[in-house]
Amino acid sequence: MRPVLRLLPLSLCVAFCLQARAADDPPQTWRLCPIGDVVPPFADAIRAPEGLNIDPTGDTPTDIEGDLLSGTDANPVFQGNVTMRRGNQFMGADQLIFDKEAGNYAAEGSVRFQARGLRLRAARAEGDQNTDTHTMQDLQYQLLSRRGNGKADSLNLTGELGSLRGATFSSCPPEQRHWEVSARRIDIDTESGMAVARGASLKVGKVPVLYMPWFMFPTDERRRTGLLYPSISNSGRNGFDWRQPVYLNLAPNYDATLSPRWMSKRGALLGGQFRYLLEDGEGTLDGVWMPNDQLRDRSRGLGHFEGVHNLTPDWQARASLNWISDPRYYEDFSSSIDGLSQATSYSALGVYGRGRDWTAGVVADHWQLADYTLTDAVLPYDRLPRAYLSWERRVGGLLHAGVDAEAVRFHHPLYAAGSRVDLRPWIGAPLEGDAWFLRPTLAWRYTGYSLDRALGQALGGESPTRAQSIFSVDTGLFFDRETQVKGKRYLQTIEPRLFYLNVPYEDQADMPVFDTQPLTFSWGQLFRENRYSGADRQADANQITLAVSSRMIRQADGFERFSASLGQIRYLKESRVRLPNEPVTEKGRSAWVADVNYAPTDRWTIGASYQRDPKFGRTDLASLRARYLLPDQGVFNLAYRYRRALLEQVDVSFLYPLNPSWSLVGRSYYSLRDRKALESLAGVQWDSCCIAMRLVARRYVHNRAGDLSNALMFEIELKGLGSAGQDARSALRRAILGYNRDDLYLVPPQTATGQPSPPDNANANP
Template sequence: MRTIPRLSLLSVCIAAAAAHPATAQTGPATLPPEASVGGLYVTSQSPDPWVFCRGPDAIAPFAPVRPGAGSPETSETIIDFDNLQADEESGHSIFEGDVQLERGTQWLGTDRLVYVHEEEDYLAEGNVRYQDASLRMLATRAEGNTGLEVHHLDQVRYQLLSQRGNGGADTVDVRGVLSTLHGASFSTCDPVDRKWELRARRLDLDQDEGEGVARGVTVRVGNVPVLYTPWLSFPLDDRRKTGFLYPTVGYDNELGLDLFLPYYLNLAPNYDLTLTPRIMSRRGVMLGSEFRYLFGPHSGTVEAWYLPSDDKARDPALRGSDRYEYRIGHRTVFNQQWYGLANVHRVSDPRYFEDFSVTTADRERAFLESNVGLYGRGRYWTTSIEARDWQITDALIADSAEPFMELPRLRFNYDRPLGDYLTVGLRSEAVGFRHDIRSEGSRLDLKPYLRADFAGSWWFLAPQVAYRHTQYELDAPVRPGGDTSPSRSVPIYSVDGGLFFDRDVEWFGRSLINTLEPRLFYLRVPYRDHSDIPIFDTRDLLFSFPQLFRDNRFSGADRQADANQLAAAVTTRLFEPGSGRELGSLAVGRINYFDPPRIPPTSPATVLNDSGSFYVVDANVAVSDRWSFGSSYQWDPASERTQLNTYRIRYDFENGGLVNAAYRYRRDLLEQTDISAVYPLSPSWRLVGRWAYSLPDQSTLDATAGVEWQSCCMAVRVLGRHYLRGRYTGNLDNAEKGNAIYFELELKGLGSFGRKTDDLLTRSILGYTR
């Protein structure tokens, strides 16, 4: 074994793999880059390839990496061979036999290597093999000049090691940083099972510019060409480049064929623009745009969608009008303590989401929020000043029900320990409420408090005293002859305490730990008259187990509930002693009123009894690693009727599937069943579906069914959906429904085509993952 001068052939061989672009990484100094394959660019927000799986090597390993091998840039080249013919006059060295060259982690093998020292020409013939940490390659012949960095390789086959992918090229020509591949191919599928493949007649690669140009490109699924383009360009690294992004397509019975064709414009390192025509066969063409920017501490996104003269709007009042949506999101970081946020979101009309949204979350919106604010935090304090506005996005909601604008809302919270046991704090806010229809006003709310925290290994006790003062300035009194400057001041006393007991138990032959956790919470709040106090942003809280231990049954400061009550609850749990995993829990509790509450609810639907709250029961059981069960139950002792009842059960299949079944009942409001499942038919095929049904209406709320197929390199999903076009309000008599079909094709490592359905399935099927 001998050492000779470094041969650049080792590094040049990597060019054969350049047909596969590098995966983009987000850099701190610029906007998130675009990752692309085959000339269609995918924004950093878009790629979500279904999971790869390991397959057999397309090319078997040639030689193990020598222990302690250094970097190729700093290592000398070591050559091993069977025979050497050296001619000093001609300056030729001919290595024959099992020729192996090694430089750090790079390795090259061939049957015969000819090297001309003075001209720096070389010729490698017969079984040319190359490998490093990221690439394994075969070629029948390689020749070139190491000094001029000119190289030619014939019949190349390669396999990527740092990521899944393999392919080949008829020839590879390298001239410095420029490379040309003829008859190139790439796929993430196994060579013996080519489910899809990208082929290009010619690839020109420029490493300095980070750009590749392909000619005569075909994407084949099986043996069927599904995409052809005579010319395209793509990036070779994380530099972004102008070009088309992957299109998405879907079908809706109202919109018809729904096609998105985004085009990305790389305007500068710190800002870019994406233009997206949305072609709806039954509604026309809507133009969308997204502008992203990053200027030092300032960053943000401006999005807009616009459809002129919508002559086919379902609402006659909107026909012929322009339909639009825009969103502005901005963030500025001033220093470690202070930052600013802005989120402005508006649509042209209340039926916009109902007509054009592609997500379930948008269709279920009742109000659209916009806000801008400045936020700060220190060791013991947090503060913010915000302006907030709302827009109604449900045509069934009256203008008078729109929430008040908050211009502005100033908050300051302080929480500081005093020694080992005491904490002093303040909750405060000042708000100006504005409305186009309703009477306006301002509110100041102050709540200083002092809390003591005592605890041991089996007990805790936390008494607290607070004082709440709320002051208003109103444009008009709440009632005739009322006060335009009402106020309310009230002390709040509470004591929270609990015990922890545990014991060892045997359950179905398993050794477990069983805990018993009784808890008492006493609350005393004197009654104050609220007849002159308006309701700006306050609502009844939905009753649940955590509400047993709150000092107010309202959200917002317009109502402070009077109380002379004791909440009693007990929780028992089962734990595995080693892992701490909770196998089951049961919690039961109720609030007992010593004095009947005098502050009425803000909603007539809220039930309030004189003697106490509902009994509330929460239960959760993990019967095994596959079966789990949960239930919440509320019983009204005054009417001796069930107020709320929910059951949910889940089963996880061994091969990744699951089934969820749920029943939901809330008295005088809803009664529904909900069944969802991911059912594997085989390692490659699985069914997905969800059916939500309203029992009082005897009608379907949402039904989704589809099939997924995936291999290690390709995945397909087809879904059909029947759904409500707006929110469910407890009555389906006037509800409008829609039908949609979604198709998604994922060529793993290349990109996806079709409508993204992750949001839909994640929201619909608890526990769903790709």
């Protein structure tokens, strides 16, 4: 028999009736949840036949089977292991009676229903096919596409309208009901995607914490105008802080969010975001306006636009535009030290292209001061505009040729500027084998200027130029061997490398400095052809870099147990080109650059970097980093950073599990040079299958004067529903590296998940 039962609204109303929440970010963790199903799988709910594993429609046939068929042809009665399938929907019962003429059916005894995303049990079910009315009594359900379960006294469906009475929902298992939402009645309209709950309450444990006599919420993923979750917090600077976002669904391809915010110690502001999506591009416009900030007794604001648009298959327009009302904005509206490290606000707008052998672009950028302790004199030059082109192609059998070109017009609010053209054609012969490489390259660099009169007079000419040849040879060898350490197979490598650079001297004292700075000395600079960024200076050089690296790679899984690198530049001739007030690079040797990483076990990772200047016998840079992965998702981090004349800092952070549920968290970020704590954090957190609570005390630098601010953050997270309180989880993720194991690849997957390691003789190659 093939009666048509329209049960589609059933899965929709139950699966979404209590799931009106935003997507979780980051994803929820359910590692403490017991393994098992609230509603066990049905053995007779086999997968639908090929082609029918779809949501049913009015034309989808229904198949009914049972051990025994009795009754009449007009009123068949199915008994014993009754199954009814329609598309991807399944219903099972001990008995099902169907009245063909009236269109009624009744199912009794262990009623079981399963559809996409939902599985439930009910005491009985009945319906009227002619009026498209269906009823289920005393049901228990479990969501399959997300974690959640609950009960309902009854479910009534009429067409696209549904009603749940005495309904509950929670992501907790029934035996550990740490939180639960219940409602006296929920009316659902699946056609409009909206529902109305009456008499809804939230319990944490057995304590009611929230009651709403009436509220409306969406039941599907369709965008619609309405309120989003509010944000409520309290701090010493802002006082009581309340933010209430309002979402505006303006059109299928664009929307907006308004975010009014009130701070008891500072006043009210309005934030907003507008998003659009076109066939060839997308963009987001953010803005904040505060008529009067009592902290500064002035109006404040921010504007930001981020967008891309595809012009052709090879060309794209991109924009990243920023504006702030005053140089204190980032400091005053940031709750971390990141706001203090931003001295400028940067904007860029351009058209970018990329082809098989080329990249090109025309871009304009602008800098705005974001540090009130500085003046516009420190701002970089704006480039209005900058055009660039890079082209490279194989010529002949062994040769590669290319050109790098740039044309820029500079502008500054205080200083005279000008234009610059930089050309660098080159040719090379990259040769390599399985265990060696040899890359000789010959380039010629021309740079010319057209300067404003005032700057030209100061430098001795409005059109200075420079032309230099650049010759380099980069070569290296790869030695490897198989070895065993404590019964495990490793691949050990030794990789010597030599880099020679020769650039003739060219006097550049009459050339301006627009966008050029010395590069921070590091491993990468050992193999560069210029020690400056930008084109205003090309360093002369006659030097050789000698370097060597070694690695120990576990063959079972490719894990790098040990690596070490050591390198130094030998200056065969002193470099005479320099920036104003920069010391001369004399003949001799550069600082040694060393870097070592060692993993004694899969849980320990230790690393160190070191630079020592042999001429002055001093340490230029030193850093030490260590990480230990504790059981039960714990982590301990230690870092020491030193850079001569700039900083000396110690950073210790940890997440220490006391047991699978309770853990301690903390961080101490201290400046030894200033003898001042930059951030201190201590707290405790409790985690269970479906609920988590975090209590964190925090003390941090909140302005450039070095003043400290205190904050006490408390957050309760109902997994699968949302969280209340201050966002302590985000603060912990930022402060403790590895706070969530899924946000950092710390150890090989099999070790991190507790799975057995592959055998030592496993083949590491695919």
